[in-house]
Amino acid sequence: MVGSRKTTSVDEEVAEVGKVVVEINGTMNEAGARGLLRKGDVAQVCLRVMCMAASVTALSFMVTAREASTVSIYGFQLPVNSKWSFADSYEYLVGVSAAVVAHSLLQLLINVSRLLRKSPLIPSRNHAWLTYAGDQVFAYAMISAGSAASGVSNLNRTGIRHTALPDFCKPLHIFCDHVAISIACTFLSCLLLAMSAIQNAIWLSNN
């Protein structure tokens, strides 16, 4: 009887230890999953911050792009007064950049408030689809604005080849530098938006 009791108590102890191990395992798995979730969340917030920085830079460099100089065409000294608002493409870039700054700021605020409340960054499939669509549309708009502006800038830089016009960027190099930095930041911002969209697409395909 004593032997039998001992066996039972040993069995119980083993069962108890087993339960504890299972519990510890469960807690570790949960913590691991949470850690992974946090990593994705942090990446998402970093993307938003970088995207906002890039689009703010693009916007500010374009808005400050202006210069007055003289250019010589066929021996005539002509005054040129260059400003971003003289070209439709540059105005388009400013408009799109401003919209992307607003979008990124909004998304960043939503993400930070969710992180502070310790709720998941993507609460539902509908939310993920909405964010995906927004990122996708703004990525298209940014690459479009950057391309339009760089097409015009390239024409400014090389001159128009079917008439013999001079290079505008020699007398207006400060203007051209500002525009170039703005365009580079526009493409960077587009890339970050596209990465954010891909992150959402992966989430949608996994959940």
Added chain:
Amino acid sequence: MVGSRKTTSVDEEVAEVGKVVVEINGTMNEAGARGLLRKGDVAQVCLRVMCMAASVTALSFMVTAREASTVSIYGFQLPVNSKWSFADSYEYLVGVSAAVVAHSLLQLLINVSRLLRKSPLIPSRNHAWLTYAGDQVFAYAMISAGSAASGVSNLNRTGIRHTALPDFCKPLHIFCDHVAISIACTFLSCLLLAMSAIQNAIWLSNN
């Protein structure tokens, strides 16, 4: 006994009828699912055909855009000889359009061969991701090319405002028309590629 036998045979008949009903239901469900699949497949093939048509039109109108005329600058009659290859943006558009024609043709051939073999258009998740990535990249390239070309065309049309240059599209209206049609088709092709990418993203999120 006879009563019992009758009951059993009635039960068997009911079971038989039930089985038949279940079978018919199953067949109908299967047919419905197949019909839905076919509808998605047909939409996919239609998108590819339209995309190829749009990009071929964009390519051919751009490549045939050339015109010789004279333009008056400050009273001087200058000969202008306009050709698509004089502007980098137009060359970029031709390159991207040609790539999209090749991509669409390849995808169309793959789709048609799959339809003829009666196998599903999207065989695996990897295949869906690959098609999605391809469509996405080409959509970005197309909107970029269209925007760059329209930025330059807009400058041609309105003249460069920081110097007092005339409107190039008055003497060169055939050239400008060709370019405008080409750009419109480029944007249409981009839209079709984006729709195709969305179709793939929906498939990925559902499967």
